[in-house]
Amino acid sequence: MKFKVLGSGAGIPSRTRNTQSFILDVVEEINQYFLIDASEALQHRILDTTIRPSKIRHVFITHLHGDHIFGLPGFLSSRAHQGGEGIPLVVHGPPGLEEWIEATFRTSGSHLNYPIQFNEVADGDSFDVEGFTVTIRLLDHAIDSFLYVFEEPDKPGALKSDKLRDIGISPGPVYKEIKSSETFRHEGIVYRTGDFLNPPSDGRKIAVHGDTRVVRDKAYLDLLDGSDLIVHEATYLHGEQEKAHLYYHSEINDVLLNLSQISYGQLLFSHISNRYDAEMVHLVGEQLSDDVRIGHDFLEITIPRGSR
Known part of the structure; x- marks a missing residue:
């Protein structure tokens, strides 16, 4: 699992930062990407x-x-001609998003x-997306802005093949059958499958904030x-708490x-104001610990299991 930053800036783009878009790369897990926010020039x-x-x-x-x-409108249109024909898409977002997209496509004659399906989210929602649990939390911004928390299911532990061989079961298709059952029988004896499994590995948890x-x-x-990963805005990097609060930022x-x-x-x-030049961002970043960083465009973070 990886987290990829396509845009790390706030408000308007700068020469080094596009505005906010992220990819949660779960190709290894479910052969998909989750797109989070869709800034101008995303495509x-x-x-x-x-x-x-x-x-x-x-x-x-x-x-x-x-x-x-x-x-978002440009991405939706491009996807239609980049292998997306016939492949459904679900867009999750605040009330008004579907109306805006429909008006944009209607007035531009786009098809x-x-x-495409729209899922209107609200504070406290929790739903399944491709096996992940997604939980919604309303944040504190000038308009409704949401936190998305993605929780991966726990991964069952691997079979202890040495223990199975000890009771006379050699590797083969039967291992898959054993792992998918709660108990199994061998030579007239019933065994509990859990006794032949390593501990499960915890699913990963990724929390991505809006403004x-x-x-x-x-x-x-x-x-x-x-x-395992929290993504939070830092529109203000340099001791301006009162100003950040006034403008509904952090x-x-x-x-x-x-x-x-x-x-x-x-x-x-992320969501770094374009008022800060690279030197200022670097100076602030040097003061952070190894597990905390300031994002930049095209940054890629690997999220291993058991990372927290």
Whole structure:
């Protein structure tokens, strides 16, 4: 599993940062990509990667500000001609997203050659997406903005083949049958399959924020606790907590202090204001720990199992 940054900037693009778009790469797990937010020029950013649009089957939009959605109509249209014909797509997002897309396509005379479904999200929603549990939390922004928490199912432990051989069962198709059952019989004896399995490995948990002020309540922190990766905005990097709060955004040190109350594997800051030049970003980044970093366009983070 990997997390890929296609755009790491806030508000408007700069020469080094496009506005916010992410890819959660679960190709190894389910042969798909999840697209999170769709900034302007998204389809161009994808051309600079090996991502196949036809493998994007779900899009998750955090909120309806332009720097998070202006690339969506272009992406939907391009996907139709990049292997997406006939392959369904589900777009998850706030109320008003479907209306905006339909109006955009109607007035531009655009048509798709694949079915598209819209799933309107709300605070507290939890639903299954391709085996992942996705939980929704309303954040604190000027308009409704959401946190998406993706939780992978636990992976069953591997069979202890040495123990099976000890009772006289050689490797073969029967191993698959044993693993899929709660008990199995061999030479008249009934065995419990769990006694022949290694411990399961925990599924990974990835939390991706839309724009927000720092949220301090316990239920929110409990939802984030134990995440393998948290992606949080840091529109303000340099001690401007009051200004960040005024404009419904976050300041990096305030976020770090808030999240110090929970455990997590990695923390990625994105949505960086174009007021900061590369030198300022570098200076701030040098002060962060190894498991915390400031994102940049085309950054790729590997999320191993058991990373938290």
